[in-house]
Amino acid sequence: MKNLKPNSKIETEGLLNKLIVGIVITALISFLLTFFYLPLLKILNFALIQNNSFTFEIFWTTLTSSLNLNALAFTFIQSLLTTLICIFLGMPVSYFLAKYSFKGRKLLINLLTVPFVLPSIVVLLGFIILYGEGGIINRIWIDITGIPLIKLYGSIEGIVLAHSFYNISVIIRMMIPAWENVDQNLTEISKTLGGKNWTIFWKIIFPQIKNYLISASLLIFTYTFNSFAIVLYLGEVKYQTLEVRIFKLMKNTLNFPAGASLGIIQLFFNLVIIILYIIFEKKTRAMASGKEKPFYHEKIEFSKSNWKKILVEISLIIFTVFIIIFSISPMIAVIVASFKPNTPDGSPFWGYMSLLSKDYESLLGASPLRLLLNTLSFALLTTLITLIFSIGIVFILRNRLQRLNNYKKPFIENIISLAIILPMGTSSITLAMGLFLQLKNSAVFNNNVWILIVLAHVLICIPFATRSILSAYNRIDMDLLNIASTLGASRLRIFWKVELPMMKSGLIVAGIFSFAISLGEFGATNFLARAEYGTLSLGISKLLSSRTLQLPASMASILIIITFICFFLIQKTGEKDLKF
Amino acid sequence: MKKNLNFIAVILFFLVINSQISVRSEIVQTEPKLTIYTYDSLLADPGYDFIGAFANHSGISKDDINLVLMSDANQIVTQAALEKNNPVADVLIGVDNVLIHSAKKDNLLQKYDSPELVNISSDLIDNLDSEKYVLPYDFGIIAFYYDMNRINLTTNPEIANITLEEIIEYDLDKKLIVQDPTLSSTGLGYLLWTIAVYGDPEIGFNGILNQDWRDWWNATKDDLRIAPSWGAAFSEWYEGEENRPIMVSYGTSPAYSACLYDDTSQVAFLSHENGTQNGWLQIEGIGLVKNAPHEELAKEFIDWFLSKDLQDNIAENNWMYPANEYAEISSTFNESAIDPDDVNILNSLISSEIIGTNLELWKEDWETLMSSGLKINGYISIFIILASIGSIAYIQKKIRK
Structure with a gap:
């Protein structure tokens, strides 16, 4: 150990860097494969393959x-x-x-x-x-x-x-x-x-x-x-x-x-x-x-x-x-x-009070409060997972960027951005149908369908979150990174100490935006959710066929208010990074 | 370079393993003792916990019963058809006298002659399915449902004795909400109502009037409001803003407001061709899945579902007439609902063979008819004009350069 070379530490950190990149890429691609590309293939399979042979006839x-x-x-x-x-x-x-x-x-x-x-x-x-x-x-x-x-x-x-x-x-x-x-x-x-x-x-x-x-x-x-x-x-x-x-x-x-x-x-x-x-x-x-x-x-x-x-x-x-x-x-x-009472002598706050009651449990499949909690916890989980994945994506892109020498537009970056953004342009019905066909027999679908709901939300949020984080990342001065590099910091160290703190505002914006999107998501949730795993937006659609407008309107108002608070927070942190 | 290739190979290896593990590991099942597929509004308003009641009745734990709620009855059959070769469900609740044709075509169910059938009228059983693949648990007539505060016999005396034809004459179609028959079972019931009344010359079916059902829809298509589901229709109907006081619903719908809200201002009516009160009867059934994993318990459940024990709760939780003749019905319910016994049931006009062979064609015809004559050609020409102006400007710019 005596003749330890000065740059061996950097070498181990370089190896660690490679390892982390590998793990992140693996996790990311297997996530996208399992929950997006394989289900998609399954759907395409239906259209183009009849009796084990390829045909355009049905198409x-x-x-x-x-x-x-x-x-x-x-x-x-x-x-x-x-x-x-x-x-x-x-x-x-x-x-x-x-x-x-x-x-x-x-x-x-x-x-x-x-x-x-x-x-x-x-x-x-x-x-x-x-x-x-x-x-x-x-x-x-x-x-x-x-x-x-x-x-x-x-x-x-x-x-x-x-x-x-x-x-x-x-x-x-x-x-x-x-x-x-x-x-x-x-x-x-x-x-x-x-x-x-x-x-x-x-x-x-x-x-x-x-x-x-x-x-x-x-x-x-x-x-x-x-x-x-x-x-x-x-x-x-x-x-x-x-x-x-x-x-x-x-x-x-x-x-x-x-x-x-x-x-x-x-x-x-x-x-x-x-x-x-x-x-x-x-x-x-x-x-x-x-x-x-x-x-x-x-x-x-x-x-x-x-x-x-x-x-x-x-x-x-x-x-x-x-x-x-x-x-x-x-x-x-x-x-x-x-606030408009249903009956002439009704209370204007009846809708909000009923959120705490259990009167509508059998119609909704769960109490209104539970729906609210579901909505919030799905949104929180979605935010967390989305952020982890988005940071991973940025981490990969940044490694590519540095390896291929900064400003040259690497081909890989285009491919990755396309792969990430594609879920955004896929019909949510196709997406949910694919997920459903792929996983309908699994225990997760039967017992813990909330996992699938959250994952579907993550798929929907990742394109938005990644672009917000990238927008913050692109504002980082490349010279700073070069200086850090010359001063002997390893890639990993630069990422944690320099890049991540500088992307902070982008991260917060991405997180809050994902939260807001997940709050109001309807299509995929509607397709997947059952009974006790419903969300507020599902509850609203169910209650519309009951005899009161006040309760669904109260639920909707809560969604509107939380969403507004989210954007207010985005404004306070760094709205430049908000990307649609 | 070689190092990189190794690196990529390792990643690819992990990737394949990983995605496979993540898919496979989910197929480990915890085994329920009974799986039921039904729609989410079954016995839901104000609500009767039939799963808990059955758990008490049979002595198995409530957690052993896996109740899967679909957003509508169509989806129950869809889901069962997807799992045909490897059935998960034991019992399907909510297969009605129209859906039964697709369930039979896909061969999803098996016959079951429940001992409880002695308490159910044989007419009802035969009208749903004489072969007993599905057994009736409730029924109700499809009817126009209206709000007397907004429309009544004083403003529109014609509704007392109206025919479908007169709905067009009196412009009531501008006040009417129907459901999309390709998406909703009430909508489908109404489509069959019009077919039974008008007939279909294309297949040589006369109906009551010996005309063409397509004519009625053609005459009304620009005035009707078409909702994707009963629930959507109800919310539009209920919001006075929408100015649509009549909707296609059930003859039992008035009982809902009468029993729960003590409100008798909601009434239902039917059509009166040839002097009789005509309507389409919807009969909902429960069926045993073919090769059901837990056949014995499933049969026990079906028997219990048709017994007086559960059937007493049908009327005021599912808002339909219970199939069991001895089930209790409150007098308020009876007074406000249209009793199918007083109605000339149109179902008997169309044999189940005719429905079985033509149902898909009718739906397709209906959809094509409703969406034909789109006024989008005008919009297309606007775009062509805009595009040509743009390209002329572009070419001019090029030439100038």
Whole structure:
């Protein structure tokens, strides 16, 4: 031991590093394999293999049936419409929020993000109260003009309205950094050179925000492309997305081959969109890096000299207020409904009191309190597991990054990001169906189904969490790492001592965001959960068929409030890292 | 490089082992003594703990009974069909007189002649399944269910003696919620109701009126509200905001509000073609799974489920008429519900062979009919115009450069 070389410690730590990478990769890939890729293969198996031989026959007959073609066309049309409307509604708001500073600005941004993770059942509840045939808006409109304004059910506009409500926050949140990154000097220069406002926008500003806009649009497109509950309820039978068709074929007519065929088509489109998204998201990162300039928000000022500016400001404010009302009113409608007594002499707090009672146990399969506890503990577990996996993913990517010498874009990174992000673009019905087919005979499914629920939530959360953590990681100064390395710190040591602390804000944001997503998750839980393992969002959907609106509305209000607190906490830690 | 290859090989090895272990280790089972598949609203409102009661009755522990609750009756058959070759369930509860056809087609059940059948009317048994693969435990008529506070005989006197045709004439379809027959058993019952009344010329089935059921749906499809499940329909119906005071439900539904909430403002009605009160009867049944792992206990459970012991609880927990003729029914229940004995049961018009061969075709026809004539062509043209404007602008830009 005397002639111990000075760098042998580093060598052992290097070995440890390799070992940890190995373990992390193994755990990660076997997790994804067992719970995502193998179930997926099982589904695909149904579509393409008949009597032990490979055939496209079922695939073709499914694809060419008029019902499915209609669904495909409608899926595209509603996604495109929603995307366009979200851009139209979200752009001015994001511009306003990026440019001006005022009290409560951040709070407002977070309030606008809450709808994104709300369970679809809650959204429907709010929408019916507001925009239904006899809802507030239509009643007022009928008083004025005699005819209803909005047809929520069985119409494209109803579905697009609900989808826009869900996704408008995506465009607002993703465009704010875009506006902040616009180079003010360039704009000033072209102004002095006599450029017209319109030309400046198209020639100078638009090229700078283009990539952000495209990646946000692609995200909205995928989310609406895979929409399920909203279309199932509001589309009646006239309008069906691919996801609804898959659900019907698989769950009710037991036509697995046909359902799986549609699943393949859906997966193909999602894959294309996600690859495009990864490309454009990289471009935005490349644009954002290297020009870390302080950005100052303007104060709202009404200077008398410039009436044009005042006009613009006022119209922006009015537009923003309109969007805020649009985003918040369904939630407020739900909260108001939770205080509206069922009977004339009922207590306004009856809904919240009943949460503690056992009156609804047999209908819900468990007491309301148990559902609340389930929801919270599933969300906590999901958060923990998601964080562990996400840190693992970042750890692997970072090793690749360093080995292949920093800024070169390694091929591996693309593959891994795709593998991680793919669950996001997979229909949750296909996902749940695959899990179900794979594990239906296992003891876990029969006795401890909560494990599967949590794992399904983890699959859903990982893409969001990983991207939030990576966003924080990418802001770390590479020089710091090089310095640490020259000073003799091992890779492992650098990770624990330098990188991890610097990613902290990203980690917290990723954790809270996963928590919020898991809280409101409906599709996969609905497919897997039974009796005592139900969650609040399942309870709400069950209670809607009972004779009181107050209790489900109270449950929904609790979800809304917890979600809002989550985003409030995100705001306090580091909202830059919140990635959809 | 070689070192790296070794490294990768080790990882791959772990990976394969690991994923296999994680899958295999889950197949170790703890063995229940009885497994029951049913839907989650069975005896649930306000609730009767039938598992606990059976545990008391038979002397086995409640933990030995594995009750699996599905979100609807369709799924019970789905799940059983998936496990056909290696059955897990012993008993299926909730297979009704329509679902029985798919269960029979998949050969999921075995015949069982329960001694309790002496207490059940033979009409009921024959209307569900004369071969006794499933045995009836409750029944109720599918009916229009409405709220008298919002619509009543004063505002709409026609509902006292209405026909399906008159529902269109009086614009009541604009106030009606039905369920999607491809997703809900009530919806399917209503679809069969319209088929039995109007007939289907494509298969030479006359029905009462010798017309085509598709005409009724074609005339109403833009006005009806279609909900994916009974529960969804009920919540839309219940929320006054929605302005839909009539829904397809059961003739026993008014009993629910009468018994539990002392509220008699909810009433049900049927259609009156040819002077009779016509309706479709839904009979729910319990069945013994073919090759059930615990056949003896399963039979004991079925006997008990049809006995007066349990059947006394059917009416006011499952809100249907109990199959056992000696089961207790309160007078409030009887007064507010539509008694199937007073109704011309349409089920007898359509033989089970006709249903068996045509059910899937009818559902498909219905779905195609409802989703045809989509107004999406207009939207497509908007996109084509937008796309062409965009590409022209792009080409111009290129040329200018």
